[in-house]
Amino acid sequence: MSTENSNERRSVAFEADARLVAAAMRGDLGSMEQLLGQVQNRIFGLALKFLWNTQDAEDASQEILLRIITHLHTFRAESTFSTWAFRVAVNYLSNVRRSRMERRRIDFAVIENELSVSQTRADGGSLEGDFVEQVESHMMLEHVRAACTHAILQALEREARIAFILGVVFEMPGPEAAYVLNITPQAYRQRLHRARTRMEAFLTRNCGVMNPDAGCRCARRVDFCTSNGVLTQYIQLADALRSDGKLDAINTHYRPDYTAVGKMAAVFRNRTCDAMPDRVLNRIRRLFHTNQLRLLRDVEDSHDANSYNN
Known part of the structure; x- marks a missing residue:
């Protein structure tokens, strides 16, 4: 594939991600689900391989997805959404307390x-x-x-x-x-x-x-x-x-x-x-129908809202 075609496809992907993010921030749950669907399994796989414990991986994945949701407003389309989401995930995993397996x-x-x-x-x-x-x-x-x-x-x-x-x-x-x-x-x-x-x-x-x-x-x-x-x-x-x-x-x-x-x-x-696992996703879906996500966003914004883009 030529460089020109590759850049064009990348530009299209950026624009599609930006549209989904904008819709999700307006409260479109379908767009939010679509965004999470792009990354949820790879994030869980990353957490499981990094932490070597399924429960720790589930807890970490839930926290990562919540951070992605509550920090959508910091996405600047400098990369694809999935790359940005991985940056959020790696930022979290690099600083999370050691898993029960790591402590061995x-x-x-x-x-x-x-x-x-x-x-x-x-x-x-x-x-x-x-x-x-x-x-x-x-x-x-x-x-x-x-x-x-x-x-x-x-x-x-x-x-x-x-x-x-x-x-x-x-x-x-x-x-x-x-x-x-x-x-x-x-x-x-x-x-x-x-x-x-x-x-x-x-x-x-x-x-x-x-x-x-x-x-x-x-x-x-x-x-x-x-x-x-x-x-x-x-x-x-x-x-x-x-x-x-x-x-x-x-x-x-x-x-x-x-x-x-x-x-x-x-x-x-x-x-x-x-x-x-669906049990992780279902816990997050339940938050979609409450004000808890907005409260989480306000708390996160108070100390590290821009850390994933700096």
Whole structure:
């Protein structure tokens, strides 16, 4: 696509977003729903990967959506609405109190040790053969992959983690990610490079998806993760999304022709449970019909109304 056509499409997108924002600020709930629909699932996925706890991710996502709603008047169309919304989300996540998983202070050494331990049965026997064949539900494997990748992300400090999620998992272009993080493109490239280098080294040593010679296999961890309660929160989230009709049970495919970076990205793009549960959206919808959103906006305006555009 030519640069001229790309710029034209971008201009059209900006104008469409501006119209929706203006209508939403006039009280058009349909426009508000449309705006939130553009970003709600990606924001929940971002929060879940960043915080590694489904309840913390739901709470954070609700707060982020409320901040988006109450700060619509600060949107200046300097970017698309979705990019601006990501900036609001990253601003919130970067400063929110540490999640219950973050407080465990997990690092690569801890994870590497657990991956080694979890490859064998509690009785010391191998998990090869009959056990692997008995793993009937690929959904359980998806939960294991989600739990594993979310845990590994915690080994990166917050700045590196958010850069890695934006650049590798969400494939956000560099200039856009730099805008979201409110740093220069050069600073973003350096931050992403460091995070990607550390993650690639760890996964190459340990992850069977990244490296066929590595010891860890998702199927061998199902028993360990189930017995230790690691999967409980993912199973409960999946049940909620299934009830909402939002569960994406399609397995991630890893093509043999992936580059190392491509394989790494595929490992982290498990989006089976990335949709935002309806219970979060319903709480926000209820606020549409009260004066609480206006009160929230007045409170927010008193101290940081312009922080997302400065």
